[in-house]
Amino acid sequence: MPIYEYACAACDAAFETLILRKSDEAEVECPTCGSRRVKRQMSRPAASRARGGGSASSGPPPNCGPIG
Numbered sequence: 001m002p003i004y005e006y007a008c009a010a011c012d013a014a015f016e017t018l019i020l021r022k023s024d025e026a027e028v029e030c031p032t033c034g035s036r037r038v039k040r041q042m043s044r045p046a047a048s049r050a051r052g053g054g055s056a057s058s059g060p061p062p063n064c065g066p067i068g
């Protein structure tokens with residue numbers, strides 16, 4: 001399916017969107033903040049992680065409530 005990964009340049013949120021037509025790419029906006037400053041990520045297998053490590057780009061999960 002033509003689902004592409006996008007990353008928002010405004011709030012740094014990552015999301016996926018369905019691109020059926022080429023013109024849809026110009027109308028992609030961030031579902032979190034509604035910004036149009038999004039960048040399409042290269043499609044890659046989900047089970048594959050970048051080897052080596054070093055880049056700390058992922059923050060803590062949004063839902064971090066107390067358990068118990």
Ligand SMILES: [Zn+2]
Nearest residue numbers: 008011030033
């Ligand atoms: Zn955003």
